[in-house]
Amino acid sequence: MSELTKTAVTPSTHTAPPARFSHGVRKGNILQVAGQVGFLPAVPGQPPTPAGPTLREQTLQTLANVQAVLEAGGASWEDAVMIRVYLTDTGHFTEFNEIYNAFFAGLTQPPAARTTVYVGLPGGLLVEIDALAVLG
Amino acid sequence: MSELTKTAVTPSTHTAPPARFSHGVRKGNILQVAGQVGFLPAVPGQPPTPAGPTLREQTLQTLANVQAVLEAGGASWEDAVMIRVYLTDTGHFTEFNEIYNAFFAGLTQPPAARTTVYVGLPGGLLVEIDALAVLG
Amino acid sequence: MSELTKTAVTPSTHTAPPARFSHGVRKGNILQVAGQVGFLPAVPGQPPTPAGPTLREQTLQTLANVQAVLEAGGASWEDAVMIRVYLTDTGHFTEFNEIYNAFFAGLTQPPAARTTVYVGLPGGLLVEIDALAVLG
Numbered sequence: 001m002s003e004l005t006k007t008a009v010t011p012s013t014h015t016a017p018p019a020r021f022s023h024g025v026r027k028g029n030i031l032q033v034a035g036q037v038g039f040l041p042a043v044p045g046q047p048p049t050p051a052g053p054t055l056r057e058q059t060l061q062t063l064a065n066v067q068a069v070l071e072a073g074g075a076s077w078e079d080a081v082m083i084r085v086y087l088t089d090t091g092h093f094t095e096f097n098e099i100y101n102a103f104f105a106g107l108t109q110p111p112a113a114r115t116t117v118y119v120g121l122p123g124g125l126l127v128e129i130d131a132l133a134v135l136g
Numbered sequence: 137m138s139e140l141t142k143t144a145v146t147p148s149t150h151t152a153p154p155a156r157f158s159h160g161v162r163k164g165n166i167l168q169v170a171g172q173v174g175f176l177p178a179v180p181g182q183p184p185t186p187a188g189p190t191l192r193e194q195t196l197q198t199l200a201n202v203q204a205v206l207e208a209g210g211a212s213w214e215d216a217v218m219i220r221v222y223l224t225d226t227g228h229f230t231e232f233n234e235i236y237n238a239f240f241a242g243l244t245q246p247p248a249a250r251t252t253v254y255v256g257l258p259g260g261l262l263v264e265i266d267a268l269a270v271l272g
Numbered sequence: 273m274s275e276l277t278k279t280a281v282t283p284s285t286h287t288a289p290p291a292r293f294s295h296g297v298r299k300g301n302i303l304q305v306a307g308q309v310g311f312l313p314a315v316p317g318q319p320p321t322p323a324g325p326t327l328r329e330q331t332l333q334t335l336a337n338v339q340a341v342l343e344a345g346g347a348s349w350e351d352a353v354m355i356r357v358y359l360t361d362t363g364h365f366t367e368f369n370e371i372y373n374a375f376f377a378g379l380t381q382p383p384a385a386r387t388t389v390y391v392g393l394p395g396g397l398l399v400e401i402d403a404l405a406v407l408g
Contacts, residue, residue: 004301004408006353008382019369020376021386025353027406028301029140029164032354035387081142081161082168082268086389090258097155104156110144114157115171115266117222118256120390122362130387132354134163136140165276165300217278217297218304218404226394233291240292246280250293251307251402253358254392270299272276 011068013041024069036065079133080112147204149177160205172201215269216248283340285313296341308337351405352384
């Protein structure tokens with residue numbers, strides 16, 4: 001087996017992770033995106049701030065944040081094989097899917113598989129998303 | 137790196153995904169199965185219907201649905217390296233394991249790793265399962 | 273594609289899995305660690321016992337248990353690309369991160385990506401962690 005390099009993927013728009021983890025990791029042809037939430041692009045000296053209180057605002061920002069990691073890692077949504085969606089309210093499923101479907105309307109490759117479950121998230125956050133991509 | 141093809145895996149028995157995702161995705165030797173629940177095989181013109189209200193009925197149907205995706209992707213349970221189990225009630229753990237163990241009694245390869253956590257699911261659903269397989 | 277071998281990874285310190293799954297599975301250069309909790313090393317004839325009631329005790333034991341699987345599979349934390357953290361209380365996030373950061377202070381490779389969500393776990397368990405490693 002050839003020696004594979006492990007690379008941290010850190011978009012310039014992102015806040016520093018709140019702990020010792022990477023926003024994304026690339027090793028070989030695997031790119032794993034860490035769980036992203038709807039934080040706006042980082043502003044130096046300011047704490048992470050959600051895009052807004054609504055599911056729509058947070059979902060679009062969360063997807064943008066996942067995309068930033070994919071792109072910083074040399075990938076795109078077309079390479080994603082799995083997207084994990086964590087919502088906080090089963091009542092959000094229909095609206096979330098509308099946003100999700102519109103966002104991915106332009107895919108040319110088959111869409112990623114997806115698992116959606118309902119969990120707790122820190123105050124005010126309505127959605128968290130991570131993704132696994134296989135490149136090449 | 138050779139060019140890898142990304143393929144959607146869609147068993148004929150499955151209802152259409154409720155959003156822009158694939159029931160399974162194969163890329164290279166990775167096959168990711170999306171989160172499956174206990175819906176019966178699709179009937180045209182009818183909404184997705186759970187196999188029944190009990191943990192046993194839903195678990196067996198859910199495992200059948202994961203298996204259908206594995207097989208449509210050219211794999212089997214023998215290739216699964218990870219199975220993620222989402223239950224809704226910690227009181228279901230013992231019964232779930234009994235069903236799970238019986239279901240996998242015939243494996244000839246080492247069983248997949250597994251993570252089991254307790255989450256919320258939409259009304260009436262008691263279990264969701266996804267799987268990652270490595271082929272070859 | 274060359275034939276890949278699927279191997280169960282079972283540290284000698286571990287209790288037998290409570291169901292038909294493996295604590296870890298290695299196939300090709302993929303090593304998947306099953307969800308670990310804070311059980312102390314197995315004692316024959318005794319049921320699994322958590323390291324203690326506190327987040328700190330359980331987190332350190334859980335990380336030790338994940339590490340034991342990584343090492344039994346020929347890997348280390350340096351190879352981990354994704355760590356999934358399941359907590360039970362959003363109020364634990366800050367303390368968990370302090371423990372996590374200290375634990376990983378000595379990494380020489382980029383730290384793994386991470387997703388943290390809040391779920392239910394069986395009585396008394398405060399944390400569950402699994403990991404995906406890519407070797408080579």
